[in-house]
Amino acid sequence: MIVAALLGNPNVGKTSLFNHLTGSNQYVGNWPGVTVEKKEGYIDNSIKIVDLPGIYAMDTYSNEEKVSKEFLLNGDPDVIINIVDSSNLNRNLYLTTQLKQFNKPIVLVLNMLDVAESKGFKVDFSILSKELGVLVVPIIATKGAGIDKLLEILKNGDFKQSADDSEKFKFENEKEAYSYITDVLKKCLTRTKKDITSITEKIDKIVLNRFWAYPIFLLALILIFKFTFSWVGQPIADTLSDFVDGSLTPYLKGLLSSTSPWFSSFLVDGILAGVGSVIVFFPVIFCLFLGVSFLEDSGYMARGAFIMDKLMRKMGLSGKAFIPLIVGFGCSVPAIMSSKTLESEKDRKLTALLVPLMSCNARLPIYALFASAFFVNHKTTVVFSLYILGIATAFLIGILFKNTIFKKDEEPFIIELPEYNIPQARSLLFHTWEKAKGFLRKAGTIIFSMSVLIWFLSNFNLSGMVDMDKSILSSIGNFISPIFAPMGFGNWQSSVSLITGIMAKEIVLSTMGIVYGGNLSTILPTRFTPISAYAFLVFVLLYTPCISSIATMKKEYGNKMAAFSVTYQILLAWIGSFLVFRIATLIFG
Incomplete structure (x- = not known):
């Protein structure tokens, strides 16, 4: 060969x-x-x-x-x-x-x-x-x-x-x-020609202009979110959700009506409710990655890093660290790994600690569901606000760490600005699929396995099959729920959802699909208020990343840094969610 x-x-x-x-x-x-x-x-x-x-x-x-x-x-x-x-x-x-x-x-x-x-x-x-x-x-x-x-x-x-x-x-x-x-x-x-101003140079005079650069960058992000949540991704996801809840679930229940109740419950309330509540959001994931891939393939993403350099300097990082943070919007695991490519140890460690504050794709289905259930006319705004909140929080934490645990000299910033080009459809779809297929892989492995485990824990205790309120899962949830009560979501169902979500953030929805049953878009408004729902989303945004991210942090940077990352994010999530709930309650009643 x-x-x-x-x-x-x-x-x-x-x-x-x-x-x-x-x-x-x-x-x-x-x-x-x-x-x-x-x-x-x-x-x-x-x-x-x-x-x-x-x-x-x-x-x-x-x-x-x-x-x-x-x-x-x-x-x-x-x-x-x-x-x-x-x-x-x-x-x-x-x-x-x-x-x-x-x-x-x-x-x-x-x-x-x-x-x-x-x-x-x-x-x-x-x-x-x-x-x-x-x-x-x-x-x-x-x-x-x-x-x-x-x-x-x-x-x-x-x-x-x-x-x-x-x-x-x-x-x-x-x-x-x-x-x-x-x-x-x-x-x-x-x-053959002299003093030619290329198309790239002409575009850069606009998009890298000191007055227009940030508004244009923000507009590009807003358009991606509109495409994802208002125009294409979410509408398709809503159609799939209606099909699962309105057609597939009743059909499967009827098909299994002659089988034993536990087996029917296992397939419908366990596997279909757990995996189905997550898989319907694949169009949302795909559309978001399609937008990001378009920015990458067009050559604009490198400009984003260049534009962000000045802001990144304020928290002790170069614009190059912006790339791992952007990767973090897809998945924290490769983002933490890509932080190793930065030149200095300070940049690598600080970037790795900030990466999990970016909203990875696993959190997106949770945002999408709650936004659809509680903020019908403002879905894009609500989801966009969570992404901005994650970036702002990372910025503030970066400044804090820069002035405390990472007091070292800054590194110079060198980045290649490629020529602009119109992405080819084949290449664009290929890159998008490469990013998005991991979501489907999770649905077939981790989410499926956890759905089976959660169904078992929610239907059994030591004496056998019981009502859900007497199950092992409800006992666990009732034990930890007081921790979340000050943020407005102190019920056992949401509490266990957050705990199981440490395995993979999508499992938050899988767990809710099993413990609440039925259509979550109609059930959740009976368990949350709009304020407590948003506080819940803030906690999801900020709390400890999935077990794979923790393992990657441990592998790359050691036990102490992994433990520190988990600890500070749990505390940050509790404080952030508490403040959002209390302040919003004071303002909106």
Whole structure:
């Protein structure tokens, strides 16, 4: 089998190329010993593509650089696929000169030819190939142009050209390397137009304007929430919920009417109520991720990090830490893991502690249900307010930690601002599915298992099958419910829902679906007031993350930090929920 290492600077289209080459035949994990994502894909089971982390150089300062260098030295790849931005060859080719030192055949993939041409750049591919001693393949990854030529080279083994010129590229320092690159580009690169203002530059003059940047960023987020909760996601979820409650549940009850009562209850009140109450919100999850993926693929998300740098500095972090926080809106586990890519120990630890305050996708179904039940005409506003509250809380906690437990110097901020492009539908849907499928995986594993356990605990005690009010679960709930009474939701049902939610936040709804039974949208208003419902959502937002996040925190940063994270978030959630309930009660009565 041919093994190809895929390498390039960040934001040069490496992910798009990897997806085009491997399609759905991909495997994602982590490199042994480090938390840098490892992607492998296959072409016809005869070529393995190893997607190495995006890096600028091979100086082995970061985990990504160490991983890449280690693989090239010990992974024994047959060929290096080095993808570069055709419109920025001067910087991109620095990595190429370092890759030449590994004495491996290199296929230099010139991506973004359309962008280069729009800027007036013209590359003589044959001269560039001769000067660097590499095969050159021009492509436009977003459109799939040129990919067939690269596939042909890989399948036929045409990359096996001489690669014994590594000595030529052993420069004494960075200045020599760039001097060589400049000489090469003088021979092969011409500019047919002068002083061209690109579309990206024109857009950035608006979206990065010091007056308009924040309003535009906020507007982009609001549009995503409108798309998710008002226009597409929530309406579809409501239709699915009506189908489950109005058609599927009665049908299943009738079908099982001749079976034993406990078996019927197990399937309808346990599995269907538990898993069904969560799975109907998949359209909401998918639409939110679709919006986020659009911002990422269009190139705007990197601008978000740049825009947020000034604010992030106030809590002792650089704008680069904004990326793990954004990842936290999807799931805290990869967000905590991605915090390890930050340069300083202070940034890594502080970011990891703040990540769980971002509203992960597991909390979204809870927000959506309560917003639909209590705030029908203001669903988007209520859910958006919770996301803003999480960000604001993280900001305040960050300032507190910066001035207490993390008193260290700040790190410089360097980030690549990619060219804007219109995301391709296939790539966009693929990225969205990759983010959202974990939700379905949870529904089929953790949520299913917990639904069975919760049904058992809510229908049995030591003497056998009993009414729910006499069950093991109700005993547990009644014991802990006084803790939540000051926030307005001191009933045993909501109390056990919060406890089981530590396994996975979606299980809050699964538990409620089982212990309340029936349509939660109509039952919950009889157990909560709008004020206590919002206080409950604040507690869900702020309290300790799921068990997987806790385990990841423990693995990456040790027992003490994991314990501290859990403790401070529980206290923060109680205080925050208490204040919201009491202040809102004083104002609205």
